[in-house]
Amino acid sequence: MEDLLHSIEQKVKPLIGLGKVADYIPALANVDPNQFGIAIYSNDGELYYSGQANTEFSIQSISKVFSLTLAIKHYGDSMWQRVGREPSGNPFNSLVQLEYEAGVPRNPFINAGALVICDMNQSRFASPHYAMREFIRRLANNPELRSDKIVSDSEYEFRSRNASMAYLMKAFGNFENDVETVLHNYFDNCAMRMSCVDLAKAFSFLANRGFCQHTGEQVLSPKETMQVNGLLATSGLYDEAGNFAYRVGLPGKSGVGGGIVAIVPNRFSVCVWSPELNKSGNSLAGMAALEALSESIGWSIFG
Numbered sequence: 001m002e003d004l005l006h007s008i009e010q011k012v013k014p015l016i017g018l019g020k021v022a023d024y025i026p027a028l029a030n031v032d033p034n035q036f037g038i039a040i041y042s043n044d045g046e047l048y049y050s051g052q053a054n055t056e057f058s059i060q061s062i063s064k065v066f067s068l069t070l071a072i073k074h075y076g077d078s079m080w081q082r083v084g085r086e087p088s089g090n091p092f093n094s095l096v097q098l099e100y101e102a103g104v105p106r107n108p109f110i111n112a113g114a115l116v117i118c119d120m121n122q123s124r125f126a127s128p129h130y131a132m133r134e135f136i137r138r139l140a141n142n143p144e145l146r147s148d149k150i151v152s153d154s155e156y157e158f159r160s161r162n163a164s165m166a167y168l169m170k171a172f173g174n175f176e177n178d179v180e181t182v183l184h185n186y187f188d189n190c191a192m193r194m195s196c197v198d199l200a201k202a203f204s205f206l207a208n209r210g211f212c213q214h215t216g217e218q219v220l221s222p223k224e225t226m227q228v229n230g231l232l233a234t235s236g237l238y239d240e241a242g243n244f245a246y247r248v249g250l251p252g253k254s255g256v257g258g259g260i261v262a263i264v265p266n267r268f269s270v271c272v273w274s275p276e277l278n279k280s281g282n283s284l285a286g287m288a289a290l291e292a293l294s295e296s297i298g299w300s301i302f303g
């Protein structure tokens, strides 16, 4: 497996230079684009990796899966009155559908949906970001993980678009808590720093019927796990979810820090990272690496 990962790394590295690092905040614009890492974690607890798999990066929207998981654990099916389960076909930070759809976001993985989920977690935890950080540390088996204050402060400074979504949802009655407080928590979650190895481990419960091997915790039920994977397959890569299904064929979640996590149900969790993004905000070399890997091993769930 490690030989395969090395050869894929060599194959996709020439793509670095063709994309663009996220530049909507200075703290992300300054990341060195010339980086690549990949890690695979098996349900038997074996770890394979190549490149900068232990380098931490900003997980950004990948955090939306952890907040969704916390919300499901508490609210169960009742949460779906406040957020939908359909792909949006629009960029992750788009506002247009919210107005037409009475403040109910299309799915939990676009920004509007993730903000509603953070609002739900705000109603439940006194310190939602700390609850989330502890949860992630446990799942990744890494007590050192933390959020980057420079990134979250910068996100807050440039929050206009996310704030607009949250206030519009509040106007429609789909937001319970103080918007600014929820935004702080959302940005702190997005600014968590993790490596490919951390993320592959933290996502392993989704490849293992909801069971996290290293904590012995049943994080979600097998049914809830299937449901989350279904949502990841249809909406995890925003308006590129169809292309990801076509090229990779796995449930996945990306973030503008350049990370992409993918799940091979009942077998592996995978994380790839390279900071340069394509037009939809997904890692360009990361997509190519997952495509090559999935094709070499025959992983597509549609096969």
Ligand code: GLN
Pocket (backbone or CB within 6 Å): 059, 060, 061, 062, 092, 093, 111, 155, 162, 187, 190, 254, 255, 256, 257, 281
């Ligand atoms: N923090 C980012 C935002 O709110 C997350 C977006 C992403 O990773 N797609 O815009």
